Amino acid sequence: NAGVTQTPKFRVLKTGQSMTLLCAQDMNHEYMYWYRQDPGMGLRLIHYSVGEGTTAKGEVPDGYNVSRLKKQNFLLGLESAAPSQTSVYFCASSYLLVSYEQYFGPGTRLTVT
């Protein structure tokens, strides 16, 4: 099993450009999450999904959109990137009602100039 994978690993964007980060999991998990990690801030939840076709806002959702068209994939979109979105983005997944532990991907380092 590959676990949780994220594409791409690194990306540099110019202000105003758009991009999509892809997260894929092969563990048949119901829940999926997108976090960002900034220096001195820990991980902050952007959006999450409790199942295929459903999404919800987390702690810091502004400037991001998400979609969960397939159970195994969770996409994070930036429509118009801003320097404040420079961060490391982590995707995670977890089982529903079995355990609250989350399985994390390796991260995507995004720089917006």
Added chain:
Amino acid sequence: DQQVKQNSPSLSVQEGRISILNCDYTNSMFDYFLWYKKYPAEGPTFLISISSIKDKNEDGRFTVFLNKSAKHLSLHIVPSQPGDSAVYFCAARTGNQFYFGTGTSLTVIP
């Protein structure tokens, strides 16, 4: 406002001794707490968790203690090993959302 706080950014411990990592929280609605370990350039990995109805949970060298009245939890690692050197995050759950602390970087000195 940070609902989960780890006030010690770093900790150094001799190999074989006990490592104690601390975490404080403010939201009394948190019902589940977790510790994650993170190596550079990798995602966090789950270590141990505790429900709010318990005050202690043990797994091998790792023990988590929860003091609800003080809104405080701690992670004990005994004995500490050089491979334990990493950043440790505590996290707390309410509803479907998780809140993470800022992390404590543990260095275990051989």
